[in-house]
Amino acid sequence: MNAARDPRIAARDRPFGFWRRTYAMLVKELLQLLRDRVSFGMIIFMPVMQLLLFGYAINTTPRHLPTAVLLQEDTDLGRSILKALENTAYFRFTHEVHNVEQFDALLLSGQVLFGVEIPRGFERAVRRGERPALLVAADATDPVAAGSALSALGQIAQSALMHDRVGGEPAVPPFEIRAHARYNPAASSRLNIVPGLVGTILTMTMLIFTALSVTREIERGTMENLLSMPITPVEVMLGKILPYVLVGFIQATLIVSIGVLLFGVPILGSLIMLALLSTLFITTNLAIGYTFSTLVQNQLQAMQASMMFFLPSILLSGFMFPFAGMPKWAQYIGECLPLTHYLRIVRSIMLKGASLENLRYDAIALVVLMLVAMTIAVTRFRRTLD
Incomplete structure (x- = not known):
């Protein structure tokens, strides 16, 4: 008699079959996680990075x-x-x-x-x-x-x-x-936070928008059509970035307007210069997000890479904690983040009335970071599917 058809044997094996199937699914998920290097690396790297940053770099009573x-x-x-x-x-x-x-x-x-x-x-x-x-x-x-x-x-x-x-x-x-x-004699925290939120929100949204651009094409199956067209990697990058520059500019205008009308944050400097340097910052973040999309394999990894970049941007830029009070190694890392330079720009223009001459170092730093990100993105762009 076939043991698989014997109801007595099936009833006896039913509990063991449940655990065997559960174990098989467990092994499958572990193997899939180990193959996904970005996700596995994030599991290890994120808690370690947070512990090191909060333990060594963050100082709520800045000195020196x-x-x-x-x-x-x-x-x-x-x-x-x-x-x-x-x-x-x-x-x-x-x-x-x-x-x-x-x-x-x-x-x-x-x-x-x-x-x-x-x-x-x-x-x-x-x-x-x-x-x-x-x-x-x-x-x-x-x-x-x-x-x-x-x-x-x-x-x-x-x-x-x-x-x-x-x-x-x-x-x-x-x-x-x-x-x-x-510049803030009343020590009002909103005068410091609201301008900083302009850069923080733009960093998060601009990274996500373009980090998904190339991986979305691959997962939808439209990358073949894109690669078959007579178009260069530079043209693909600019075509994917430029529409979101307008989106980011609208976001920045909305945030600044709310800050001025509802929270009383002044704009003592040139509004035109604020708009131009904000556009430069938006383009820099879009270029970095697009670079992530050329380095990862799917949209989940693109989101993970964006979050791994966003966390140190929040902690090491001077948005949440005083930048000058951090140790030197943390300041060096912070100088490589676009948000660090934009926070100085937006706060200096809005609260101090600073000119471009006062902000030339941070403006040049944004240009350099944008060009580096674009160079990496164009170099890494896949001309053929894997």
Whole structure:
């Protein structure tokens, strides 16, 4: 008698058949996952990357922030004050300027977050008991970065006079510290967040739009028709990118308009320059997304690659955490991300009224990143199907 047709044997084997079939499906899924290198790599890489970034790169109380100094007289008391500022661990003197114009230009371009000015005749006025003023200007577009450092200024007078005794131990500090929070004196967080959201939303949407472009053609079976046409890889890339430039520009206009009308974010700089540099940023992200579509094999991998790029962009660009407070290696990575440069551009134009001269470094960086991404995409574009 055929054992497969015996109902008693079938009933006895039914529980074991369930587990055998389940085990077979388990093995199949594991093998498929191991063959999908992008998905398997993301499973390993994503938690490791998040742990390293949050553990080492992210600092909610930034220290050693870049500071410029306008030292109009070189005296022992002036050097003591600068040393006391450094000892707070919040200030790191990176530039020494010689006039107010250079002082303002560094703050406007974002190269420094603070500026310290010691006026001429400062020490003589202190010894005469005239209580002269020491000026500390802060770029307050990011209230988190500026707040802790400004709160530490109260102890500067006492620590600076430990080695330069002026009239014994006065109850009142012999000089005044005038802290001027520029560009966001009210320390409003929305003035920092809303401009940053322009770049963050554009990064996410532009990456996804073009990351799916080539893989979608392959999965739909239309790549054969595209490859049979007399068209070059550059023409394919531009044809897929340019329509989304208009989409991204509409998104940017909508976000900026809402920020101005509902949240009161000002636009102090040139609106035309903001539009041009936003278009450059949109094109750069589209080029990166298109590059991903030429490197992966399906739409799932394209989405995964986009998310792997988007996560460090959020964490290392200065959108969520102060960029200047990150360690040097994290800042080097951040300089390779388009969002880092665009955040400086959009915040400087909207909140500071910066000009193209102040933002030329970040504009050039976006152009370079765009050209690199386009070169890789054209080189990797498949002229024949695998």
